[in-house]
Each structure stands twice: as C-alpha cells, then as structure tokens.
Amino acid sequence: MSDNPQGNAGPPQISVPPAGGGLTEVGRFGSSRSVLRVEDRALLAGQGRFTDDITSPHQAFVEFVRSPHAHAHIVSVDAESARAMPGVLAVFTGRDLAEVGVKPIPRTQNYKRPDGTPGATPAHRPLAHEVVRYVGEPVAAIVADSREAARAAADSLWIEYDELPAVVDPLQAIGPGAPVLCEAAPDNIAAATRYGDAFAAEQAFAHAAHTVTVTVANQRLAPSPLEPRSVRAELDPADGRLTLNMSSQMPTGVLHALCATLPDLAREQARVTVGDVGGGFGMKTSVYAEDIVVAHAARVLRRPVKWQADGSEDFLAAYHGRDVVSRAELALDPTGRVLALRVRSWANVGAYAMPAGVAIQLLVGPWVSTSIYDIGTIDLRFTAVLTNTTPTSAYRGAGRPEAIYLIERLFDAAAREMKLDPAELRRRNMIRPEQMPFKNAMGLVYDSGRFEHILDRGLAAADWPGYAARRDTSRQRGRLRGRGLATFLEWTGGNALEEHVHVRVAADGMVEIHSATQAMGQGIVTSYAQLAAQVFDLPLSCIRIVQGDTDIAQGFGSAGSRSLFTGGAAVQAGAEQTIERGRQLAGEALEASPVDIEYRAGRFTVMGTDLGIGLFELAARQSTQRIELDASAAAAGPTWPNGCHVCEVEVDPATGAVEVVSYTSVNDIGRVVNEPIARGQIEGGAVQGIGQALCEKVVYDHDSGQLLTGSFMDYAMPRADLGVAFKTVFDTSVPCLTNALGVKGVGELGTIGATPAAVNAVIDALDHAGLGREAERVQMPITSEQVWRALAGEPMPWPLRQEP
Numbered sequence: 147m148s149d150n151p152q153g154n155a156g157p158p159q160i161s162v163p164p165a166g167g168g169l170t171e172v173g174r175f176g177s178s179r180s181v182l183r184v185e186d187r188a189l190l191a192g193q194g195r196f197t198d199d200i201t202s203p204h205q206a207f208v209e210f211v212r213s214p215h216a217h218a219h220i221v222s223v224d225a226e227s228a229r230a231m232p233g234v235l236a237v238f239t240g241r242d243l244a245e246v247g248v249k250p251i252p253r254t255q256n257y258k259r260p261d262g263t264p265g266a267t268p269a270h271r272p273l274a275h276e277v278v279r280y281v282g283e284p285v286a287a288i289v290a291d292s293r294e295a296a297r298a299a300a301d302s303l304w305i306e307y308d309e310l311p312a313v314v315d316p317l318q319a320i321g322p323g324a325p326v327l328c329e330a331a332p333d334n335i336a337a338a339t340r341y342g343d344a345f346a347a348e349q350a351f352a353h354a355a356h357t358v359t360v361t362v363a364n365q366r367l368a369p370s371p372l373e374p375r376s377v378r379a380e381l382d383p384a385d386g387r388l389t390l391n392m393s394s395q396m397p398t399g400v401l402h403a404l405c406a407t408l409p410d411l412a413r414e415q416a417r418v419t420v421g422d423v424g425g426g427f428g429m430k431t432s433v434y435a436e437d438i439v440v441a442h443a444a445r446v447l448r449r450p451v452k453w454q455a456d457g458s459e460d461f462l463a464a465y466h467g468r469d470v471v472s473r474a475e476l477a478l479d480p481t482g483r484v485l486a487l488r489v490r491s492w493a494n495v496g497a498y499a500m501p502a503g504v505a506i507q508l509l510v511g512p513w514v515s516t517s518i519y520d521i522g523t524i525d526l527r528f529t530a531v532l533t534n535t536t537p538t539s540a541y542r543g544a545g546r547p548e549a550i551y552l553i554e555r556l557f558d559a560a561a562r563e564m565k566l567d568p569a570e571l572r573r574r575n576m577i578r579p580e581q582m583p584f585k586n587a588m589g590l591v592y593d594s595g596r597f598e599h600i601l602d603r604g605l606a607a608a609d610w611p612g613y614a615a616r617r618d619t620s621r622q623r624g625r626l627r628g629r630g631l632a633t634f635l636e637w638t639g640g641n642a643l644e645e646h647v648h649v650r651v652a653a654d655g656m657v658e659i660h661s662a663t664q665a666m667g668q669g670i671v672t673s674y675a676q677l678a679a680q681v682f683d684l685p686l687s688c689i690r691i692v693q694g695d696t697d698i699a700q701g702f703g704s705a706g707s708r709s710l711f712t713g714g715a716a717v718q719a720g721a722e723q724t725i726e727r728g729r730q731l732a733g734e735a736l737e738a739s740p741v742d743i744e745y746r747a748g749r750f751t752v753m754g755t756d757l758g759i760g761l762f763e764l765a766a767r768q769s770t771q772r773i774e775l776d777a778s779a780a781a782a783g784p785t786w787p788n789g790c791h792v793c794e795v796e797v798d799p800a801t802g803a804v805e806v807v808s809y810t811s812v813n814d815i816g817r818v819v820n821e822p823i824a825r826g827q828i829e830g831g832a833v834q835g836i837g838q839a840l841c842e843k844v845v846y847d848h849d850s851g852q853l854l855t856g857s858f859m860d861y862a863m864p865r866a867d868l869g870v871a872f873k874t875v876f877d878t879s880v881p882c883l884t885n886a887l888g889v890k891g892v893g894e895l896g897t898i899g900a901t902p903a904a905v906n907a908v909i910d911a912l913d914h915a916g917l918g919r920e921a922e923r924v925q926m927p928i929t930s931e932q933v934w935r936a937l938a939g940e941p942m943p944w945p946l947r948q949e950p
Contacts, residue, residue: 180822183672184686185665194422197376197391198454205378206235208440208453209296211286211303212462213278216312216534216851217325220276220285220305228288228303233295235447237303238287238439240275247409248272248442251433253501257337257508257530265337266330267499267532272407272438278307279327279497280534281846281853282462287439289451312851316471316494316531317946327497327532336499336530339508341588347477347525350486354477358559363925363945364548366469366494366844368861369541373424374455375464377437379444389417390441395426395664396703401696403433404441411445420694423666427834428540429464430666431705432502436463461856466844467541469494470507471945474552476560482571486523487516487587489552495530496537503538504530510637511545513588517553517634518597518788519575524587534851540705542834543894546636547901554632554902559922562913568906569605572633573598590637592786593883600814600877601633604790607875608810616794617914626797627807628911632903635788638891640706644780645716648699649724651773653766657682658690659720662701663713665693668893669823670709674717676819677887681721682761683747707891710819711785715886720777727775728764735759735767785882785890789813791832791899795907799915802934804840804908805869811899812875816882816890824892829872831896837864838897839904841927862927901926912936 188194225237251272255265268277274285286303290296311325318324319334326332351357377392388411394400397418404418405411423430436453444451455464472491478484493507508528515526557575561568576597577584584592613629620627648660659678665671675689682688692698702708725745732750733740742753751758765773794808809832818824841862845854855861881888908928912921915937923942924932936942 181672181676181686181820183669183823184675185669185671189422196373196422196424197378197393200378200391202380202450205450205452206289206291206447207293207296208443208451209288209293209300210284210436211288211300211305213274213281213283213285215278215307215309216281216314217310218278218307219310220274220278221308222306223286224304225286228299231295231299231302233290233292234288234299235291236289236443238273238443240271240273240285243273243442244271244275248438249407251435251438252403252406253498255337255499255501255504257339257504259331259335260338263330265499265504266328267336268328268497270498272435280536281851282536283497284435284439284463287443289443289447312534314533314535314846314848314851316492316533319531319533320529325534327534331532334532336495336532337504337508338527338529339512341512341526342524344525346523347486347488350523351475351477351488354485355480356478356560356563357475358556358563359473359475360552360555360559360922361473361944361946362552362555364468364470364551365838365926366538367467367541367838367842368461368844369427369429369464369467370863371425371427371429374457374460375430375434375436376454377440378450378452379441380450381444381448387415387417388441388445389419390437391419391421392437393423393430394418394420395423395430395666395705397664397694397696398662398700398703399431400433400437404438407438408442408445418696420664423664426666427542428467428544428705431540431703432465432500457858458856461861462853463536465500465503465539466496466536467538468548469538470548472552473946474556476556478560482560482564482566482574484519484521484575486525487521487553488525489515489527491528493528493530494533494535494538496533496535498537499530499532500537500539502540506540506545507548511549513590513637514546514635515549515553515588516586517550518577518595519553520577520581521575522587535846542831543897544706546894547835547898550632550634550636550898551902554634554906558906558909568631569601569610572631573601576601591783592635593783594880595635595786595788595814596880597633597788600788600812601790603875603877604792604810604812607812607873608792608808610792620796626799626911626915628795628797628907628909628914630793630903630906630908630910632791632899632906634899635786636895636898637784638707638787639712639781639784640702640708642702642708643712643783644778645701645712646699646776646778647716647720648776649720649774651724651728651761651765653762653771655688655762656690657684657688658692659717660692660698661713661717662699662703663693663709664704666704668709668827669820670704670713673710673714673819673823677714677717678721681718681725707893711781711882711885711887711889711891712779714819714889715779715781716777718886719779720775723775723777724773728761728773731764731773732759735764779886781885783884785816785884787813787815787890787892787895789895789899791903793900793903793907795904795911797908797911797933799937802930802932802937804928804930804933806836806904807869807871809870810873811896812877813895814877814880814890815892815895816878816880817888818876818878819889821876824876825874827892828874828896831894832872832900833864833870835897835900836868836870836904839901839926839928840864840868841929843927908933
C-alpha cells in the first residue's frame with residue numbers, strides 16, 4: 147500500500163466508469179445484468195485507498211506489547227526505559243488507561259448461565275490490567291514518531307509476570323480443577339441455552355427404529371483477509387472532533403463502542419470513516435482493543451496516530467471463528483422419517499465472551515438446526531465456555547455452517563445405517579411447498595422454498611446416476627472416489643431488517659446515494675448502482691454510491707448477508723421516491739399536474755407533448771442546486787437462501803491426498819441482481835468451506851496455550867491445487883416474499899454447503915475402501931496424513947477429550 151497524502155479524508159466516492167471503458171451494459175441499464183464490478187478498476191490499477199494509505203505530517207505510530215503467556219498475573223510493568231528511547235512520544239499500560247477512566251470494551255450478555263445467574267465474562271480491557279488471559283493479548287502500547295522507533299522501544303519495555311495454569315480445551319475448562327478465568331463463572335461457563343422438549347425427544351429415541359450419532363468438531367479458524375486490521379485516529383485542531391479511519395464492516399458499531407469506552411466522548415464528537423476494505427469475513431465486525439488504544443493516544447497526544455497490524459498479530463489477536471465440539475443424534479422411523487433431533491454442543495468462546503461469539507453459537511446456529519427438513523421434535527443444549535485462547539466472534543456463515551454440518555453429517559450416517567441413497571433419505575424428510583410459510587421447531591418462519599425441486603435440479607446437474615461409472619474409472623486409475631451431498635438453507639439478515647439511504651440528484655449530472663452498509667470486496671457498490679440505474683433509467687456512469695462515513699450515514703453495516711435485501715431495497719425505494727419528488731417539481735416547472743408528468747431516461751415530460759425538463763436541469767433550478775431526500779426500506783423478515791451442493795473427490799491411497807474433482811451446486815437466492823457477483827460469492831464461499839473441510843485449523847499447544855499456527859507457514863489455506871472445478875446454477879423460480887426486491891442473501895451460502903459436502907465425499911470414499919463406520923470418525927481438517935492413517939488402520943482422531 148503506497149503512501150497517499152490525504153490527511154483526514156472522508157470515504158471514497160465510487161463512481162461507475164462510463165460505458166465502453168471496461169463496463170458491459172446489456173439492454174439499457176439496471177439489474178439482472180452481467181455488469182462488470184465497478185469497484186475493481188481502481189483496485190487493479192493500484193489506486194485503492196486503504197487505511198494504511200492515509201498519512202499526514204506529524205503522524206505517530208503505535209506498537210503493541212503482547213502477552214507471551216496464556217494466563218498470568220501482571221506483577222509489574224517497567225516502562226521508563228521505553229519512554230527514554232529516541233522518538234518515543236508515550237507509553238500506555240492497562241493501569242494508565244484505567245486511571246484516566248478508559249472503560250472495558252462493552253460486552254453485554256443477554257444469556258444466562260446454567261444456574262440462572264447472568265452470563266459471565268472477564269472485564270475486557272483495551273490493555274490488560276492485572277491479568278492476561280491469552281497469548282497475544284495487548285498489555286502495553288508504545289507511541290513513537292516512526293514504526294521503527296516504536297518497535298525498538300517495545301523491545302526495551304520490561305513486564306514481570308506470575309504465570310498461571312492455562313486451559314485451551316472447552317471440555318477440560320468445565321471439568322474439575324480447571325483454571326478459572328472469571329470469578330463470576332467458577333466453572334468457566336459463560337452462558338448456556340436449551341431448546342425443545344427433552345421428554346418428547348427421549349420418547350422418540352426410545353421408540354425409534356433407527357438411531358445414529360455423530361461426534362464432531364468444527365475447528366477454530368482464522369479469517370485471513372488480504373488486508374490485516376488497520377486503524378488511524380486524528381483530532382481536528384479546530385473543534386477537537388475525533389476521526390477514526392479504519393478497515394471495518396460495521397463503522398457505526400465501532401463509533402458507539404468508542405463513545406462507550408473513552409471518557410467524555412459524545413457521539414457528535416466522533417466520526418468513523420472506512421475506505422477500501424481488503425476483505426472482512428466477519429473479522430472486522432467489532433471494535434478491537436487496538437482501535438480504542440489508538441483513539442485514546444490521538445486524544446492524549448493531539449496528533450494523528452496509526453496502527454497497522456501484521457499477519458502474525460492478526461493470527462494472535464484478531465477474533466477467530468467456529469471452535470465447537472458437538473454430539474448430535476437422529477431418531478428415525480422404519481421408513482427413514484426423522485422423529486427427533488438431539489444435540490449437545492460446547493463452544494470455545496475464548497478468553498472473553500464476545501456478544502456475537504456467544505449469540506452465534508447459542509442462538510443463530512440453533513435457528514437453522516433442522517434446516518430444510520420437517521423435524522418437529524428437538525432437544526438442543528448449547529454451552530459457551532471460557533478458555534485461555536483468543537476470543538471467537540463472527541466468521542463467514544456465523545453459526546449456520548456449524549449447524550448445517552451437524553444435520554448433513556447425520557443424514558449421511560443415517561443413509562449408511564439404513565442402506566438408503568442419501569438423496570432419497572433427505573427427500574423423504576423435506577418440507578414441502580404446500581407447507582409454506584413453515585414454522586420450524588425453533589419458531590422461525592420460512593417464507594418460501596421448493597427444496598425438493600432444488601434437490602432434483604442439483605442431482606441432475608451433478609449427474610447423480612453416473613457416479614458409479616465415475617467411481618469405477620477412478621478405481622482403474624488407482625484412486626478412491628467419493629461423493630458428498632448437502633441440501634440446506636441458511637438464515638440471513640442479522641436481525642437488522644431496516645436500512646436507510648440518502649439520495650442526492652446534483653446539477654452536475656450525478657445521482658449520489660449514501661448508505662451505511664459497507665463495501666468490503668463483495669461487489670455491493672455495483673449491485674446498488676444497477677438498482678439505482680434501473681429506476682432512474684440512466685447510464686451507470688451517472689450513479690455514485692458513497693459508504694463508510696458515520697457523518698453521512700449510520701446503520702447496522704454489512705454482516706449476515708444482509709446488504710442487498712435491506713440496503714438494496716432502500717436504494718430502490720430511495721430512487722423511486724426521488725423520481726416522485728422530481729415529478730412534483732417538474733409539474734411546478736412545467737405548469738402541469740404531476741399526474742400528467744412522465745419520466746424516462748432522465749427527463750420529465752408532459753404526456754402527449756414535447757414539453758419537458760431534464761432531471762439534472764430540474765436539480766439546477768432548486769435553491770440548493772440539487773434534489774435530495776431520505777428514504778428507508780424494511781424487510782418483513784429474514785431471507786432463507788438454500789441449495790443443493792454435490793462434491794466429488796478423489797483420494798490417492800498411497801499418500802492420502804484429497805483432490806476435489808467436481809463441485810456442482812444449484813442455489814436458490816431468489817432474484818439475481820448481478821449473476822457474476824452472485825457466482826463469485828457462491829464459488830468463493832465454497833472454496834472457504836472446502837478450506838475448513840480439508841486444511842485450515844488454528845492450533846494451540848494443549849499445555850502452555852501457545853499458538854502453534856501463527857503464520858501461513860503453519861496455517862494451511864485452500865490453494866488452487868485442490869483441483870476445484872465448479873458448476874454453479876441459479877434457480878430463480880422462488881423469489882423471496884419478505885423484501886421488495888425478492889432477493890435472498892448470497893454471501894455465505896457457499897461456505898455453509900461446501901464443508902459438509904466435501905467431508906461427506908471423503909467419508910464416502912473411505913467407506914468404499916472398507917472402513918465402514920470407522921470412516922465417520924474423521925475430523926476436520928481431513929488432511930492427507932489423517933486419510934493415510936485411516937487407510938492404514940490407525941486410530942482416528944476423536945474430538946471429545948472427556949465427557950462433561
């Protein structure tokens with residue numbers, strides 16, 4: 147990232163380039179077109195504006211000193227030598243921040259512990275004070291006039307620790323004699339939830355013709371966006387306002403957290419701006435300790451202060467995803483109809499129970515636990531456990547992948563138990579269209595869905611009947627072939643179902659739309675521009691989308707696959723209302739009744755005449771030289787995108803290496819606004835899900851709590867040589883009924899389906915190799931070593947070290 151002197155610049159104003167400059171405009175303007183992403187030109191040309199590109203004179207730099215221990219008392223901090231180092235401007239410790247009134251990071255817990263007491267978590271201070279609880283927790287911050295000076299001073303700072311026992315395994319953490327992280331939770335249980343009818347489930351299992359059980363781990367993952375976290379803070383010398391430039395998916399939430407944490411900071415005294423974001427995947431949804439410290443330093447020193455994380459810092463201290471151990475059971479009747487689902491899950495939420503991290507595992511995942519299946523009886527128990535590891539929070543899919551993985555593993559296990567085709571067993575249990583709207587066992591309502599239709603299309607696209615022949619061909623080549631199926635849905639929206647926009651038509655020929663949703667690589671600017679261009683009947687080059695500035699727009703932000711069906715609906719509503727406002731103004735200008743005014747291609751005309759006025763000419767006539775208004779749109783409920791994903795793999799029995807040779811998916815995301823963007827979301831998400839299935843895992847040393855996967859030398863990301871060949875189909879026959887656009891969220895669907903499809907494929911290959919039920923004991927990531935050991939007859943890994 148190059149230095150680009152922009153000072154305290156606002157958000158990027160992203161204009162759509164004119165047609166003919168690399169943009170394809172098909173059949174006039176608007177949505178449902180294969181329009182190239184308008185965000186990409188500047189990025190490909192190296193002209194993006196990321197937080198680290200912003201610099202200014204007298205800018206200072208922060209270096210954090212982090213705990214080398216997973217659990218320890220802080221005995222003392224000697225900062226005098228660091229303060230005396232050349233170029234050092236300040237040294238902050240946890241005690242320093244507490245003494246001046248910097249509060250712990252807000253961590254509201256809406257859940258109870260098993261004994262009925264409120265949910266518990268240690269106070270999460272921006273800099274650790276008295277106790278450190280995970281390796282990498284920030285303990286002190288050095289501010290200097292250069293990064294080099296800050297790093298040199300950090301090396302000279304002396305901290306004395308009294309090391310304490312640590313625990314990283316959630317089941318051991320709730321066992322007798324485990325180290326305690328929080329006095330309010332002596333058993334390390336931060337919170338717990340139960341759903342369903344335990345007695346009814348017990349009766350169903352007692353009378354079932356078949357029961358199956360899977361015990362699985364959804365391993366801890368590192369989000370790994372291309373751009374690590376970055377934050378810069380500056381005070382306006384004129385009015386003392388604090389501006390934070392940062393890489394974030396949810397700038398308004400950061401603003402609120404800053405004002406709740408820093409002393410005497412009112413919301414009108416602070417602003418958060420976001421430029422280009424090099425990926426988020428959920429990691430950039432929350433405020434971080436480093437954000438608060440940088441903001442505090444800027445206020446104290448009254449000069450710009452910046453911190454740019456490196457990759458190792460994000461592995462250590464950026465919030466991780468998943469990390470859940472579960473035992474799940476199905477009870478079935480003689481025909482394969484499911485009688486009951488029973489789940490016990492223990493979620494490792496790390497050293498501090500993040501609100502999102504707890505809600506994802508204790509509420510959001512359970513919402514989709516029965517997926518697209520008509521399962522009326524459930525008994526679900528979920529426990530959030532504190533350990534000496536980095537906190538967990540949102541990660542692409544956020545609870546839905548964990549739940550879908552369980553139910554899809556169970557259906558494959560049941561199909562093997564009953565010697566049924568796995569597709570047929572799923573078909574027998576699917577919710578039918580005539581049952582819509584359908585309330586699932588958790589009380590959530592699906593507005594629409596043709597799940598068996600999507601299954602049929604998926605089986606046809608994947609040539610399901612031809613699998614046996616392909617398996618024989620692979621065998622002739624010395625390979626084991628396996629096939630995995632996932633039929634599933636997800637919930638989207640983050641329970642933030644309303645969005646606002648500000649529309650401004652300017653005399654200079656541009657329509658500018660302000661939104662609090664956030665671009666982060668997902669192509670939302672292009673989709674918004676298409677929706678606006680369709681309503682205004684203007685070229686895309688006339689549309690400008692502005693995001694990432696809490697002074698311009700405040701709202702939930704972008705998470706939970708909500709941007710298009712909430713923010714896009716607001717864009718469309720705002721554009722329509724602006725046209726109506728323009729019709730009123732045109733009536734006044736043309737001395738005609740508004741009902742006689744037609745609008746087309748940027749021009750208002752009196753019906754049946756050639757009398758008219760252009761949209762931008764009309765704007766120029768206003769006293770402000772523009773037409774503008776605020777608009778909003780609210781969805782009636784979440785969306786329920788769904789799909790049928792089929793993965794085929796080949797396994798080399800000599801090495802255990804797994805290659806994904808085919809990946810076919812049929813996806814119901816309602817109306818498709820931009821097919822290439824939707825395809826990129828599905829296929830990119832699938833690669834991420836395959837990464838969890840086959841290679842990714844955050845690992846801590848069991849005894850010391852040291853992070854063993856602190857770089858990409860140790861943490862294996864999915865690579866091109868996995869061999870993925872995608873066939874991606876969209877079924878648009880079932881528009882969503884809960885929003886004006888008829889769209890359903892798409893950003894996480896591929897991630898949710900790919901993990902069970904890929905794992906089921908590997909298990910199928912091992913089953914055909916003669917492992918039988920032992921094949922079901924494989925655990926993610928299914929590495930070549932694990933496969934090789936399984937084929938060699940060695941014991942398989944088991945996720946439960948002990949039963950609670």
